[in-house]
Amino acid sequence: MMKKITTITLSIFTILLISCSGESNRQKTPEELKVELKQQELLNPVKYLESKNVTMQEQTKKVKNAGLFRSAEYASDGAIIEGQILNTATLAKYKDVVVKISYYSQTETLIDEKSYVIYEFYKPNSSKKFLLKVNPPKAYKSYNFQLTDAKSVYE
Numbered sequence: 273m274m275k276k277i278t279t280i281t282l283s284i285f286t287i288l289l290i291s292c293s294g295e296s297n298r299q300k301t302p303e304e305l306k307v308e309l310k311q312q313e314l315l316n317p318v319k320y321l322e323s324k325n326v327t328m329q330e331q332t333k334k335v336k337n338a339g340l341f342r343s344a345e346y347a348s349d350g351a352i353i354e355g356q357i358l359n360t361a362t363l364a365k366y367k368d369v370v371v372k373i374s375y376y377s378q379t380e381t382l383i384d385e386k387s388y389v390i391y392e393f394y395k396p397n398s399s400k401k402f403l404l405k406v407n408p409p410k411a412y413k414s415y416n417f418q419l420t421d422a423k424s425v426y427e
Contacts, residue, residue, distance in 0.1 A: 314318065321360070328408075329352050355401070356400065356401050357394060369389070369421070383409050
């Protein structure tokens with residue numbers, strides 16, 4: 273009697289094991305693959321966002337007009353950083369991209385870092401121009417522009 277119960281239990285266990293392993297080997301449908309890809313892209317926005325053609329131009333403003341015996345005087349009015357942000361994701365849409373700008377001295381010492389949010393939507397496989405008004409420290413000689421975060425748009 274005990275041998276019959278053990279044999280039946282082993283048979284049921286074997287059938288369950290075979291049926292479970294058969295399901296995991298089935299091919300996924302295109303819809304399932306699409307959902308998986310979108311989930312992966314939504315979880316890693318910075319991996320699919322990149323910046324291109326980022327430049328910084330210093331701005332000046334006139335403080336004093338030129339006179340008969342003097343030249344006009346100008347003062348610093350910050351700088352404009354412009355470029356493009358590309359979304360290379362196939363299916364995911366992002367928004368509110370966070371960028372970090374680091375300013376370095378002549379000796380390549382970090383002087384200051386500031387983060388800014390660019391409030392735009394970035395559709396899949398698209399790019400948009402951006403423009404930021406910044407006030408770099410006076411002692412800076414170079415800068416670094418880095419995308420640090422973004423929010424995924426779940427639709």
